[in-house]
Amino acid sequence: MNNKDQHTGTPSPSVTFGDVEEIVGLQLGRAAVRPEDDLYGDLGAESMDLVNLAVAVEDRFGVFIPEEDLATLRTVEDVYRLVVRLLAASPPEAP
Numbered sequence: 001m002n003n004k005d006q007h008t009g010t011p012s013p014s015v016t017f018g019d020v021e022e023i024v025g026l027q028l029g030r031a032a033v034r035p036e037d038d039l040y041g042d043l044g045a046e047s048m049d050l051v052n053l054a055v056a057v058e059d060r061f062g063v064f065i066p067e068e069d070l071a072t073l074r075t076v077e078d079v080y081r082l083v084v085r086l087l088a089a090s091p092p093e094a095p
Contacts (some may be wrong), residue, residue, distance in 0.1 A: 003086055015083050015084060020076065020080040023060060024076050027056050028043045032064065033076050035075065035077040039074060055078070061083055
């Protein structure tokens with residue numbers, strides 16, 4: 001079984017795009033979202049929505065999203081890539 005992510009080609013055992021898609025959809029009140037959906041234009045997010053999204057992502061994956069990273073998010077794919085990057089930078093959990 002290949003444990004590489006289909007969107008980035010990098011190992012991502014702790015998160016799938018579906019995980020992020022679910023959080024984004026729930027936080028923005030959408031039944032379905034696509035990787036290319038613009039958080040603001042397509043999904044109608046406002047700055048407070050992004051703060052709430054960041055908190056939900058942090059709670060779900062145990063990562064911290066710096067404010068400067070939050071400001072760079074434009075698409076659902078951006079959110080996914082950020083979570084993958086933050087998880088890759090996190091120290092592994094103890095057994």
